[in-house]
Amino acid sequence: MASVTIDSVRKSYGAHEVLHGIDIAIDEGEFVVLVGPSGCGKSTLLRMLAGLEHISSGRILIGDRVVNDLPPKDRDIAMVFQNYALYPHLTVAENMGFSLKLAGEKRAAIAEKVRPAAEILGLAHLLDRYPRMLSGGQRQRVAMGRAIVRNPQVFLFDEPLSNLDAKLRVSMRAEIKNLHQRLKTTTVYVTHDQIEAMTMADKIVVMHDGIVEQIGAPLELYDHPANLFVAGFIGSPAMTFVPGALDGDGWFRAEDGTRLPLADTGRARAGQKLIYGIRPEAMALGGDIPLTVGVTEPTGAETHVVGTLGGADITGVFRDRVTARPGETLGIRIDGAAAHLFDAEGGARLSG
Amino acid sequence: MTSPDTLTPAAPRPSRWRRLVESRGGLGLLFMLPAAVFLLCFLTYPLGLGVWLGFTDTRIGRTGSFIGLENYQWLADDPVFWLSVFNTMLYTTVASVLKFGLGLWLALLLNRNLRFKNFFRAIILLPWVVPTVLSALAFWWIYDSQFSIISWVLMSLGIIDAPINFLGDPWNARWSVIAANVWRGIPFVAISLLAGLQTIPQSLNEAAAIDGATAWQRFTKVTLPLLTPIIAVVMTFSVLFTFTDFQLIYVLTRGGPVNATHLMATLSFQRAIPGGQLGEGAAIAVAMIPFLLAAILFSFFGLQRRKWQQGND
Numbered sequence: 299m300a301s302v303t304i305d306s307v308r309k310s311y312g313a314h315e316v317l318h319g320i321d322i323a324i325d326e327g328e329f330v331v332l333v334g335p336s337g338c339g340k341s342t343l344l345r346m347l348a349g350l351e352h353i354s355s356g357r358i359l360i361g362d363r364v365v366n367d368l369p370p371k372d373r374d375i376a377m378v379f380q381n382y383a384l385y386p387h388l389t390v391a392e393n394m395g396f397s398l399k400l401a402g403e404k405r406a407a408i409a410e411k412v413r414p415a416a417e418i419l420g421l422a423h424l425l426d427r428y429p430r431m432l433s434g435g436q437r438q439r440v441a442m443g444r445a446i447v448r449n450p451q452v453f454l455f456d457e458p459l460s461n462l463d464a465k466l467r468v469s470m471r472a473e474i475k476n477l478h479q480r481l482k483t484t485t486v487y488v489t490h491d492q493i494e495a496m497t498m499a500d501k502i503v504v505m506h507d508g509i510v511e512q513i514g515a516p517l518e519l520y521d522h523p524a525n526l527f528v529a530g531f532i533g534s535p536a537m538t539f540v541p542g543a544l545d546g547d548g549w550f551r552a553e554d555g556t557r558l559p560l561a562d563t564g565r566a567r568a569g570q571k572l573i574y575g576i577r578p579e580a581m582a583l584g585g586d587i588p589l590t591v592g593v594t595e596p597t598g599a600e601t602h603v604v605g606t607l608g609g610a611d612i613t614g615v616f617r618d619r620v621t622a623r624p625g626e627t628l629g630i631r632i633d634g635a636a637a638h639l640f641d642a643e644g645g646a647r648l649s650g
Numbered sequence: 651m652t653s654p655d656t657l658t659p660a661a662p663r664p665s666r667w668r669r670l671v672e673s674r675g676g677l678g679l680l681f682m683l684p685a686a687v688f689l690l691c692f693l694t695y696p697l698g699l700g701v702w703l704g705f706t707d708t709r710i711g712r713t714g715s716f717i718g719l720e721n722y723q724w725l726a727d728d729p730v731f732w733l734s735v736f737n738t739m740l741y742t743t744v745a746s747v748l749k750f751g752l753g754l755w756l757a758l759l760l761n762r763n764l765r766f767k768n769f770f771r772a773i774i775l776l777p778w779v780v781p782t783v784l785s786a787l788a789f790w791w792i793y794d795s796q797f798s799i800i801s802w803v804l805m806s807l808g809i810i811d812a813p814i815n816f817l818g819d820p821w822n823a824r825w826s827v828i829a830a831n832v833w834r835g836i837p838f839v840a841i842s843l844l845a846g847l848q849t850i851p852q853s854l855n856e857a858a859a860i861d862g863a864t865a866w867q868r869f870t871k872v873t874l875p876l877l878t879p880i881i882a883v884v885m886t887f888s889v890l891f892t893f894t895d896f897q898l899i900y901v902l903t904r905g906g907p908v909n910a911t912h913l914m915a916t917l918s919f920q921r922a923i924p925g926g927q928l929g930e931g932a933a934i935a936v937a938m939i940p941f942l943l944a945a946i947l948f949s950f951f952g953l954q955r956r957k958w959q960q961g962n963d
Contacts, residue, residue: 350856371862383853387875387958397861400871428958448861 585631
């Protein structure tokens with residue numbers, strides 16, 4: 299186990315800079331998820347951590363060792379790839395023991411280390427199979443097994459679940475989390491799926507266009523997004539945004555005149571162009587804020603209503619069964635304490 | 651229960667042609683016919699004729715009669731025939747090994763992220779694209795006993811003081827034709843192996859690097875094993891091409907000096923057409939078949955799907 303420090307790291311390909319100075323501190327044993335839309339640089343950052351990409355400037359430390367110029371094999375890390383990268387010509391056992399074999403360990407010693415790892419992952423009966431004979435979930439486990447066997451300082455995961463079907467993804471998610479709780483190895487996990495980030499992380503790093511937008515615990519990001527990007531990225535369905543301005547008496551006035559409640563106006567100034575953000579699940583039926591229904595999507599437990607509010611397209615999630623037809627207007631209420639206020643220019647958070 | 655008058659009148663029986671076209675087997679047969687005719691005319695017939703001629707004493711302009719294995723008995727005592735067998739084996743073995751080594755090396759180089767990668771890949775194909783006779787003529791000039799550019803360069807550098815007799819000395823001639831064949835054969839091997847290399851995901855190499863493999867270990871423990879199926883195909887073809895080579899030798903040396911570069915293919919032609927002994931020439935050609943079969947069997951077993959290749963992706 300080791301801490302990881304990423305210190306103003308930059309990456310450019312020729313004149314094109316893709317990472318513009320990243321600072322992340324990861325504690326020993328922490329499970330950190332790098333999340334962001336594709337092209338945000340999260341995978342590049344992970345590959346730099348692994349030593350597969352050169353670091354253009356800045357420093358990366360594993361423990362208290364600067365690893366900038368160390369080759370991957372000397373960094374004491376293990377990585378699980380998106381396509382699993384299992385060696386097709388080796389059996390499951392050989393795949394898992396490959397690094398030990400390269401390190402010159404005896405056959406018996408390798409078997410001794412492979413077996414418990416295989417048992418943790420439920421692979422013990424598959425040790426003689428070749429990767430092609432396995433299902434996607436089993437291959438995923440072998441890839442994890444290969445990482446565990448090495449007992450590295452840091453685990454790196456590069457979108458490991460994105461090739462699995464939805465159901466398997468949910469169960470593997472729990473399995474990876476379980477594994478982390480059991481082994482307590484520092485883990486850096488890259489995904490574009492905010493649900494994965496929310497459910498697995500001790501700490502989430504939201505990245506966008508080569509910069510870190512916000513770092514924090516999952517619920518911290520959910521409750522106090524630092525800017526419009528994080529607010530829109532974390533949470534599903536996404537936060538609803540209504541443009542407008544302050545209305546003098548501490549309320550928010552949407553562009554079409556609809557008044558929305560605010561618990562505190564924070565640093566917002568009168569006349570400033572603002573964005574009012576509200577989570578879909580913070581709306582409730584029975585109030586006087588008009589929501590014009592476009593589509594209702596009943597999921598059983600709750601109903602998603604897609605429509606317009608205050609001139610903006612919004613999504614609301616209601617615990618009730620909504621029977622309104624398209625075109626009708628629902629009266630809803632919003633708790634002002636759950637509302638977020640952002641600067642329309644730059645997107646910074648203004649409410650407390 | 652049904653009485654005849656409630657039945658709809660039977661449709662007229664379709665014509666024979668219609669039935670043929672509409673039946674699955676009939677249509678298949680029809681589609682197969684052109685290819686079958688082509689193969690029969692241009693493959694089976696000449697091959698059969700060649701084998702038959704080998705058992706006769708046919709000469710040009712005279713139909714021969716069946717003489718059984720006499721041609722082969724005669725060849726068994728013919729030192730020139732055995733020399734051509736030796737030459738063919740030497741030519742095939744040395745050229746194939748060199749083509750494989752150099753081809754694999756080139757493929758590995760081209761598989762990297764080089765600048766002008768596509769340009770180099772196109773250049774590599776040139777020797778393969780140029781008609782053999784043309785490149786053979788160029789080599790003939792390069793190997794000229796007086797005006798050879800190689801001799802000229804070496805003489806200018808003061809390394810030798812007389813031109814090298816490339817094609818006049820038996821062993822010089824053997825190495826010279828092998829070099830020309832290697833030059834011509836490398837593109838096929840290199841480009842095919844490059845295609846094979848590109849099917850190996852980059853992440854396997856990266857995973858191996860993280861697992862602690864050195865560059866050499868990544869090559870021997872990951873790249874090479876994954877490349878073996880393709881190597882088996884490519885080298886089988888390469889061996890077959892080399893074993894049956896004719897054009898290069900015919901243009902460069904015509905089998906000389908003193909039969910030192912005669913391959914079985916050139917000797918067969920030499921005896922059959924200029925020499926007029928069709929039967930004997932055919933027998934030499936037929937004698938190549940066991941060697942070729944051995945090469946094909948080798949590839950058949952080499953190509954069998956290995957255990958790790960079975961299953962889904």
